[in-house]
Amino acid sequence: MGGDSPPPARPPDAAIRLRGAAVRLRGAAVRLGGRTVWSGVDLTVGAGEFVALLGPNGAGKSTLVKVLLGLLPLTAGEISVLGARPGRGNHRVGYLPQRRSFDAALRIRGVDVVRLGLDGDRWGVPLPAFLAPRARRRAAEDRIAEVIDLVGATAYAARPIGALSGGEQQRLLIAQALVRRPDLLLLDEPLDSLDLPNQSAVAALVARICRSERVSVVMVAHDVNPILGYLDRVAYLAHGGAATGTPEEVITGATLSRLYDTPIEVLRTSDGRLVVVGQPEAPARHTDRHGGDPRGDTR
DSSP: OOSOOOOOOOOOHHHHHHTOEEEEEEEEEEEETTEEEEEEEEEEEETTOEEEEEOOTTSSHHHHHHHHTTSSOOSEEEEEETTBOTTTTGGGEEEEOSOOOOOTTOOOBHHHHHHHHHHTTSSSOOOOGGGSOHHHHHHHHHHHHHHHHHTTOTTTTTSBGGGSOHHHHHHHHHHHHHTTOOSEEEEESTTTTOOHHHHHHHHHHHHHHHHHHTOEEEEEESOSTTTGGGOSEEEEEETTEEEEEOHHHHSSHHHHHHHHTSOOEEEEOTTSOEEEEOOOOOOOOOSOTTOSOGGGOOO
16 A cells, blocks of 8 residues: 555546635735735635645645644634644644754654654553553554555554654654645645655555545645646635636636736646646745744745
8 A cells, every 4th residue: 555656546536626625715815923824715625635735835735724623813814724723623633843854863763753643632641552542452453553664654654753764754844744644735835855755655645545546635835837737626825816717717827927026937848737837935924934933924
């Protein structure tokens, strides 16, 4: 189950809609420090859909993730996450923040990093394994092994996390976010700092998990090209505005040129894939990509 084979065929759209939406935003807007980060955002993420939040640095992609987690309020509009107010159902949300760097000398094993997804939020010192109820202990170990196999990390999960490659670490962190069987998976730039082969492998992995586990995925990405072939829907944020819809509706030269206020070209390759060319980079508004007050980060 660990390979990155193409994801299975999608069920009919009507079947997805009948299962309800994981995320709904209508006329959503956020202001931070007197500045409108984005406004007029309408987005629906269906059950089992793979959706990308795209746009340059400073467009507010990570801000939208924080809104979905209930860490930031909307200043206008409506939102529901898993049928409730943001934050209410976070036990059903798996979250992978922007890429963490592990010191090469860190000796904690990959399997223990995954285990933190089960009990890392509990207060106090965990009970020794032999004191936990046998059935609970066995269920936890089985689930940890299951998600490690799901992400294709069984061969190296027992090694120190600091000794693994960036792509191997990212697979284990995705397993950590999945271990509680979430209904919604939020991934904040999981391809950041990975080389192109690992970007492609992780993108294929996330798509396969989305289909096989029937989990809704919202992924923040700077570059759409590695994931474009897997997406059901996109939300492109730029200059305080947004365009949302299917890739075919949004990933067009006319739409992106309007959002960026500069010419953007979208090409179609010989095998039918879309490729975005000439996407500009906005100046970063944040000073720390991996920390700080979440209210000060408008990625």
